[in-house]
Amino acid sequence: MARWEPNARERLVRAAIELFAEQGYEATTVNEIAERAGGLTKTTFFRHFTDKREVLFAGQEIHGRIAAEAIAGAPESATPLEMAGLALDGLASSFTKDRRDIGRRLRAVIANSAELQERSASKRAALSDAMAQALRTRGVSDLIADLAAELGARAFYGAFDRWTSSADPRTLVEYAREVFGELKTAVSALE
Amino acid sequence: MARWEPNARERLVRAAIELFAEQGYEATTVNEIAERAGGLTKTTFFRHFTDKREVLFAGQEIHGRIAAEAIAGAPESATPLEMAGLALDGLASSFTKDRRDIGRRLRAVIANSAELQERSASKRAALSDAMAQALRTRGVSDLIADLAAELGARAFYGAFDRWTSSADPRTLVEYAREVFGELKTAVSALE
Structure with missing residues (x-):
């Protein structure tokens, strides 16, 4: 299940910032961030960050x-x-x-x-x-x-x-x- | 309708602080504050303050x-x-x-x-x-x-x-x- 995703953390940060810039912070979901980060899952996201805000400040x-x-x-x-x-x-x-x-x-x-x-x-x-x-x-x-x-x-x-x-x-x-x-x-x- | 309530603002501030201290900020409603301030109404409250937080900082x-x-x-x-x-x-x-x-x-x-x-x-x-x-x-x-x-x-x-x-x-x-x-x-x- 918890398989190794190379550079998942860095990919999630970049994907989140891209999406926030494109469509706004409020409108962006954790699912979209994980998907944009090259097909990661929500579960992977929450292994690295406690919430959507934290991805920017962690x-x-x-x-x-x-x-x-x-x-x-x-x-x-x-x-x-x-x-x-x-x-x-x-x-x-x-x-x-x-x-x-x-x-x-x-x-x-x-x-x-x-x-x-x-x-x-x-x-x-x-x-x-x-x-x-x-x-x-x-x-x-x-x-x-x-x-x-x-x-x-x-x-x-x-x-x-x-x-x-x-x-x-x-x-x-x-x-x-x-x-x-x-x-x-x-x-x-x-x- | 909008009758004059003497010292309504000051009474609301005191009532709010009393209630927040007694039962906590989260648990206190605007209705309770107005009531504690000597039978004022929610409408009177909102004539003086935009929200529950503002009563403390206005x-x-x-x-x-x-x-x-x-x-x-x-x-x-x-x-x-x-x-x-x-x-x-x-x-x-x-x-x-x-x-x-x-x-x-x-x-x-x-x-x-x-x-x-x-x-x-x-x-x-x-x-x-x-x-x-x-x-x-x-x-x-x-x-x-x-x-x-x-x-x-x-x-x-x-x-x-x-x-x-x-x-x-x-x-x-x-x-x-x-x-x-x-x-x-x-x-x-x-x-």
């Missing part, structure tokens, strides 16, 4: 872990912002080139659905929380950890927006460093 | 306006953080003492419902957006406006949490200044 759980590991491994002497910068580098470098096109389509799909925007906001909050928690573990006080994590998350999502809305060949890591630099400058200009 | 639209007006009226020489501080003072001083008890019960109700947490997060984002927009109108650049507004919103919600979870006689304005001061110190400790 990969993101790993982001919190990547960011937290980068913070855990930062040098003893690193400031909170330097640790957030390392988390950002780790996160951004986990995005291969082919994620750019998927990300571009994903953004368009999310922009058209209030439900997906809510889920997206909650995934963003989860990333920020994971970073803040990792910073606290490094001995950073609550408020400072929250702020550094907020800046890291802002830089990541800001960079992802620029990366997926431009044709410039720069990598996501380069965009992330650029946006993070701008945010740091803005912080110093607050008062 | 007052908050005014918060963005209060904050924006404080920023618009800030002295020419004010820095972005000083403008955010004035917005915070204006907002916090609009909360009379009796909002403290309502706020305390509201927090408990929201803590028990994922649906209300999502709505609450979106109202928080609306307040932050209103402040950022007002700062931009004052000539503050996008990133700096976003950060100052984020700090203002964090200070407001942080202060509201402390105010409604303590019996200390200090006003919300005093709490807001305290939390905002801590946030400013945290910002300088980031790097």
